[in-house]
Amino acid sequence: MKPIYTFEQADDFNKYHADITYFHTQINDFQKYLIDYFQLKDLPKGVFWTSRFVMEEVLEKPVPAFTRDEAIYMCAEKDDEIVLAKFEDESFQKHTYFIHLVSKGQQKWTDLLKFRDYL
Incomplete structure (x- = not known):
């Protein structure tokens, strides 16, 4: 998937570029996993990274x-994680699942692993 940047100010792009690069890599890795293990066929053509x-x-x-x-539209303004949510419809009221993208080794990573292990 191609990253597409949609910021109003160059400063916003510069501020989030390192995080976007990291998370875009994570999305691509997850896409490969879905293709390999779940036969994902309808691939998004790009990810639009933007501000809140x-x-x-x-x-x-x-x-x-x-x-x-x-395409996927992603808000780059997230402190320590990006959360993807699947909704039942366009009312955005009922979630069917979440995917959390976090930096490996950070506190949020450890907290989510502990929560997973608890379940």
Whole structure:
């Protein structure tokens, strides 16, 4: 998937570029996993990385990520993780699952592993 940057200011791009690069790699790795083990066929063509303002005010989506028109839209303004959510419909009221992308070895990583092991 091709990363596409949609920021209003160059400073916003510069501020989040390292995190976007890391998380985009994680998404590509997860995509390979879905292809290999679940026969994923309909691949998104790109990931639009944007700011919280664009996500909420311009695109009018109160979520950190969503899919539309064969693309994924991701908000880069997340402190220590990116959460992808699958919703039942466009009301965004009922989630069917979440995917958390976090930096390996960070506190959030450890907390999520402990929670997983607890379950």
